[in-house]
Amino acid sequence: MFFQVNVDSQFFFHVSVNQILIMLLVLLACLLLHSSLKSSTQLKEAYRQSHGLTADLPAEEAETDDVVPVIICASEERTGATMATINSIISNTDSNVFFYIVTLRDAVKIARTYIEKTKLKGIQYKILEFNPMVLRGKVKPDSSRPDLLHPVKLLLRYMISNVQLYGDIKDLYNIKLKAGHAAAFASDCDLPSTHEMVRSIGMQTTYMGFLDYRKQEVKDLAINPNHCSFNPGVFVAEIKEWKKQKITKQLERWMEENFRQNIYSSAMAGGVATPPMLIVFHDKYTALDPLWHVRHLGWSPDARYAESFLQGAHLLHWNGPFKPWNDPAVHSDLWERWFIPDPSGRFTLTRPGSGS
Numbered sequence: 185m186f187f188q189v190n191v192d193s194q195f196f197f198h199v200s201v202n203q204i205l206i207m208l209l210v211l212l213a214c215l216l217l218h219s220s221l222k223s224s225t226q227l228k229e230a231y232r233q234s235h236g237l238t239a240d241l242p243a244e245e246a247e248t249d250d251v252v253p254v255i256i257c258a259s260e261e262r263t264g265a266t267m268a269t270i271n272s273i274i275s276n277t278d279s280n281v282f283f284y285i286v287t288l289r290d291a292v293k294i295a296r297t298y299i300e301k302t303k304l305k306g307i308q309y310k311i312l313e314f315n316p317m318v319l320r321g322k323v324k325p326d327s328s329r330p331d332l333l334h335p336v337k338l339l340l341r342y343m344i345s346n347v348q349l350y351g352d353i354k355d356l357y358n359i360k361l362k363a364g365h366a367a368a369f370a371s372d373c374d375l376p377s378t379h380e381m382v383r384s385i386g387m388q389t390t391y392m393g394f395l396d397y398r399k400q401e402v403k404d405l406a407i408n409p410n411h412c413s414f415n416p417g418v419f420v421a422e423i424k425e426w427k428k429q430k431i432t433k434q435l436e437r438w439m440e441e442n443f444r445q446n447i448y449s450s451a452m453a454g455g456v457a458t459p460p461m462l463i464v465f466h467d468k469y470t471a472l473d474p475l476w477h478v479r480h481l482g483w484s485p486d487a488r489y490a491e492s493f494l495q496g497a498h499l500l501h502w503n504g505p506f507k508p509w510n511d512p513a514v515h516s517d518l519w520e521r522w523f524i525p526d527p528s529g530r531f532t533l534t535r536p537g538s539g540s
Contacts (some may be wrong), residue, residue: 260291264531272348272522283309301527351498369414375474395468418477485512
């Protein structure tokens, strides 16, 4: 999962590798971005700290105007998948990328060791510890959904590695949003070549699949239940417009409303993250090129895209239970192209006949 921000905090780009709890990372990221990236001086300081530097950088190295900052989450059990995502990013761009790796305390040392003892040791990065208190009052434990009982763990588990880039991240950095729009998303109806596969695995593509239209709070929104939904797993946002419209407060409001009233559909497949985004950004977002978010690769071990279609994709998203580092999975060869073996041996691939 990552955010892209220019030095004066005008834009950020986010890739979520799963819809589940993406909202909570948005709230966290806004705090991180506003506190850590207020100026180019702070960005340069982060660079120095990540490399153990105490002196000022030379003039040519201190220039950060072209830096593409990336925020990506890393859980202890999937650190290797996170590193594969990082490798796919740096392998497909000539841009100067700076990674902010967000994790829980138990994975800080693991992530740092993975980087320093592999080919990634040359990347620019800073590890940020996630504060679980961000989640308080935002998610209600649901005994019928065991995956939501531990939201902090779920956040870091699913937002690290389901995504790999095959396009240049700089192209996303340069995307322009329409006037008055705070974000750009890929609509669930914008890529006809994926419709057959999406239908075959029963994925939701309308608001009906995410909101409980029996609740008065939802009825009062006056949103057509057949209106096409969008996927917040990948989005681009303009920070100034985001702050102007108080998007974070709006998202928090609907998360808290669901905490009290259970306004999300019980049939939703995207966890608790998608509904508040759909509400806040209904008819108020710029359309993102769908090739920047080719998704659903992890929802079935059998449903495959045509190889010719995948060749044109800029970003692949293995959202769903069938992850490309496990077996069974589809198109795992594409993901494995960027995998870097774990120097500690903790993270291993599960392949037919591997015995692991």
